[in-house]
Amino acid sequence: MFPTLLWKIRLKPQVREEIDAKILGALEALRRGLPKLEPGRGWQSEQALHEREDFRDLVACVADAARSVLRFLRIGYDALEITGCWATVLANGAAHRAHSHPNNFLSGVYYVRTHPGADSINFHDPRPQAAVIRPPVVELTAENTDQVVVKVTDGTLLMFPSYLEHSVAATASDEERISISFNLMFASFTENLSKPLW
DSSP states (O other): OOOOOEEEEEOOHHHHHHHHHHHHHHHHHHHOOOOOTTTTEEEEEBBBBBSSSSGGHHHHHHHHHHHHHHHTTSOOOOOOEEEEEEEEEOOOOOEEEOOOOOOOEEEEEEEEOOBTTTOOOEEEEEOGGGGOOOOSSOOOTTTSEEEEEEEEOTTTEEETTTTTTEEOOOOSOOOOOOOEEEEEEEEEEHTTTTTTTO
16 A cells, blocks of 8 residues: 555666766766765766766766656656756765655665765655554564665666655765766646636
């Protein structure tokens, strides 16, 4: 009942390598002249990376995945557009607190560089009333947990409802963790979807 779905896609190695090479080159240019990240620190780019030529192939993959999600959900209106796309780089000890992405329908993240100790994302139970009574459990299962940890690798693309809170635990690797996040919303929402349903 009341499922919250997460879609996990692995890009083919050749596709991933071509995409990653362009992304890493673009990020190197964006970060040129900046000091090396200190432990516990992170860096985020501006939020319009989807408009850059070097992100075109990733944007195409995101669009394909989003169309598949809408087909799976039996949603008849498939005109989605990326409303924001940004890079996050986390140094050793850096974390990302729990948050969601308001005013969007789908959100996601593509992993460019992961490492042991920097290869997971946490998703939190979106039902606030589920925490009203919390008896002790003898074993954590999918049915009684309030957090799910999803392991990721280089080339993993995740997509999930934008309302779903997520976080990143402190990075336990000396290598930088690099990811590209994005949001998607229905194009022309007010013209097509905002009419009352009652």
